[in-house]
Amino acid sequence: xxxxxxxxxxxxxxxxxxxxxCAASGRTFxxxxxxxxxxxxxxxxxxxxxxxxxxxxxxxxDSVKGRxxxxxxxxxxxxxxxxxxxxxxxxxxxxxxxxxxxxAATARVLYNYWGQGTQVTVSx
Numbered sequence: 001x002x003x004x005x006x007x008x009x010x011x012x013x014x015x016x017x018x019x020x021x022c023a024a025s026g027r028t029f030x031x032x033x034x035x036x037x038x039x040x041x042x043x044x045x046x047x048x049x050x051x052x053x054x055x056x057x058x059x060x061x062d063s064v065k066g067r068x069x070x071x072x073x074x075x076x077x078x079x080x081x082x083x084x085x086x087x088x089x090x091x092x093x094x095x096x097x098x099x100x101x102x103x104a105a106t107a108r109v110l111y112n113y114w115g116q117g118t119q120v121t122v123s124x
Contacts, residue, residue: 002026002113004096009118012086016122020081022096022115029077030054033104035111036070036081038092038120045095045108049081053102061106064090086122093117 008020020036035050049060049070058070069082079096097111105111 002029002032002098004098004113004115006094006096006115006118009094009120011121011123014086014088014122014124016086017082017084018086018120019083020094020096020118020120022079022081024077024079024098027100030074031100031102032098032113033101034070034072034079035097035099035105036079037095037097037108037111038090039095039117040089040092043092047106047108048094050104050106051079052104057104059104059106083120086120088122088124091120091122093119 003025006022036048037045038048039045051058051070055072067085072079095117096115098113099111
């Protein structure tokens with residue numbers, strides 16, 4: 001079992017930045033690829049970014065490519081999402097997820113463990 005807790009959400013103006021953190025506990029963190037997903041009101045939960053166990057491989061949704069950066073610190077059991085140049089359409093609840101594989105993946109169904117989410121609101 002892996003327990004995930006997100007933090008760092010909040011209200012920010014368009015063009016601003018936020019950094020989300022996700023602290024993991026339980027199994028060996030470095031055995032898991034990690035991902036960030038988001039869900040806006042009335043919409044499906046969608047992929048944002050993913051990172052392999054070592055941090056050597058990352059993938060991003062086209063909508064955030066060049067603006068968001070995913071990273072991890074295995075010594076701290078934490079994964080981060082640095083979000084720059086935020087837009088109102090980035091407003092959503094952001095979820096951290098873990099999958100029992102060293103390989104990064106974009107599909108939501110491949111993730112077994114989820115955090116409770118953190119709200120990000122971008123005002124125009």
